[in-house]
Amino acid sequence: MTGPAPSATHVIVLEADSDVRLDLLVAARTDVSRTQAATLIAGGHVDVDGRAEKASYKPAAGERVTVRVPPPRGRDVVPQDIPLRIVFEDDEILVLDKEAGMVVHPAPGNWEGTVVNALVGRGSALSSLGGDDRPGLVHRLDKDTSGLLLIAKTERSHRVLGAALAARTIVRRYAALCWGHLHEDRLVVDKPLARDPRDRQRMAVVTGGKAAKTTFIRLGRFDSVDLLRAHLHTGRTHQIRVHLAAAGHPVVGDDTYGGGGGRKLVKLPGKRHFLHAARLRFPHPVTGEALDFRAPLPADLTAALATVANDPSLDGDPTALDRFSFYDEGPTT
Numbered sequence: 001m002t003g004p005a006p007s008a009t010h011v012i013v014l015e016a017d018s019d020v021r022l023d024l025l026v027a028a029r030t031d032v033s034r035t036q037a038a039t040l041i042a043g044g045h046v047d048v049d050g051r052a053e054k055a056s057y058k059p060a061a062g063e064r065v066t067v068r069v070p071p072p073r074g075r076d077v078v079p080q081d082i083p084l085r086i087v088f089e090d091d092e093i094l095v096l097d098k099e100a101g102m103v104v105h106p107a108p109g110n111w112e113g114t115v116v117n118a119l120v121g122r123g124s125a126l127s128s129l130g131g132d133d134r135p136g137l138v139h140r141l142d143k144d145t146s147g148l149l150l151i152a153k154t155e156r157s158h159r160v161l162g163a164a165l166a167a168r169t170i171v172r173r174y175a176a177l178c179w180g181h182l183h184e185d186r187l188v189v190d191k192p193l194a195r196d197p198r199d200r201q202r203m204a205v206v207t208g209g210k211a212a213k214t215t216f217i218r219l220g221r222f223d224s225v226d227l228l229r230a231h232l233h234t235g236r237t238h239q240i241r242v243h244l245a246a247a248g249h250p251v252v253g254d255d256t257y258g259g260g261g262g263r264k265l266v267k268l269p270g271k272r273h274f275l276h277a278a279r280l281r282f283p284h285p286v287t288g289e290a291l292d293f294r295a296p297l298p299a300d301l302t303a304a305l306a307t308v309a310n311d312p313s314l315d316g317d318p319t320a321l322d323r324f325s326f327y328d329e330g331p332t333t
Contacts, residue, residue, distance in 0.1 A: 012067040016059035022048065023055035026067055033200040040067060077106055077133060082118035087148065087293050092286050093161070094124070094136070094151040097295045100272055103143050105134045119151065126151070127158035139165060139172075139235055147174070147277025148295050152285070160285035165235065171281040173329075174230040174240055175297060175321055176216075177266070177274035177304065178249040179259055181226050187216040189243040193236045202256060203238040205246045212236045214243045219324040222308040225252055225266070229326055240275060251275050252304070266304045274301055278321055297321055 014029050026037035026046060038055045040046050045068045048059050059065055085097040096115070103110040106117065119126055119136060126136035129152070136151040138161045150170070152158035164170050194209030196202040213233040220227035226249070230240045241257050244250055250259030252266055253273035260273075268274060280293045296318040297305065306314035314320045321327065 012069065014065040014067065016048075016063045016065060017061055019058050019060075021055065022046065022053055022057045022059060022065070025059065025065065027200050028197045030067055030069065032069075036200075040069070045070065077120050077135075078112050078117055079121035079123075080112060080117040081121050082113065084115070084118050084122075087295065088291070092152070092154055092157040093284070094119075094153060095280065095293050096149050096151065098141055098146055098149045098277075100144050100146040100298065100300070104140045104149070105137060107133075115149065125153045127153060127155050129155055129158040129162070138162065139170075141277055142238065142241075142275075144271060144273055145174075145275045145277065146295075146298050146301075148172075148280040148293055149277070150280060150282075157285040161282070164282060164285070168233060169282065171279070172232045172235075172277065173279035173281075173326075174232070175274075175276045175278045175301075175326060176228045176230050176240060176244065177225050177252040177301075177308065178228055178244050179225055179252055179262070180249045181221060182216065182218050182228075182247075182249065185218045187218075187247060189214050189216070189247055191243065191246060193239060193242055203236070203242045205242065210234075210236055212239050212243070214240055216244070219326060220309065222310075224262075225308050227305070227308075227324060229329075241273070265307075267307045268304045269300050272300060274304060276301055278326060294327065 012030055016025060023034055023037045023041060026040065027034045041055045044052060047066050049063050086094065087097050088095040098115060103114045106114050116135060128135055130137045136153060138150040138152050138158065141147060141149055150161065152161055190213040191205045192209035193203050193212040194206035196204035211234060215231040217229045218226050219229055232239065241251050241254050245257035250257050251273045252259050253263050253268045254260060276297055278295050282291055284291055297320050299316055302317055302320045303315050305320055306312055
């Protein structure tokens, strides 16, 4: 499978308005990381009023900064024989239970070993609507988030599922462990999200960002953490993690958003946060049949839950979420 044909170099003209380093200015205004901005500058793709400058240069107010972003290099998606936990599959869709640590689609730094590499390696049909590097992907999960992922095998199903996702008729529920305790058993966070202007690898609550809303229901309260069911009303990048961090209760084990400290106290492995896509409910895109899929907590998360709950019987129990009434939902907004 090959990537799209290279497009022309993208030229962006900025006007400096503050005393800030050139690499930080380019990163903040062009949606690239600081490292990528420095690479563009070093490669001669950035000039200030027609002249080359170093990444540390601070443009004066009114100076024009021209950024020439070269087209991405096309790559083949390498088919790989990687085991996947298939929960459901027919001619139109596929639902899998993704392992933590597995990237969903190829990108710089992760061209192989992804879910997409494994799907292509299976040889089954996949919708092309997501692009050649993201075939069939209806939505995504973060690398270190485990759980249910929906794949479209045909363009027809992909269009229907995409519309259903936009209309919020695809129900997604996540199990999360957060530090501290919510003030009440129900918390609604309705705050816009965008790239963090200080670190383009992170998301943040930003005025003028994209609308984002999450409802959190507390299912268990322990000494230092709460067990939550997260209801996604929108599907922004890192939404649950950023919303909980903004509320002062970051996801346990989340190094990016302030929840990484104390991981050993809950016996959570390194580079793992306690976030799991445990339920996926939607009408079949062709038959309309109501489908309801559940993914039990993986072993590393049941071990952590057993530790914080001081209940060894939870360790390795595939019904751990049932014991906290995770799937017993009432009406929600």
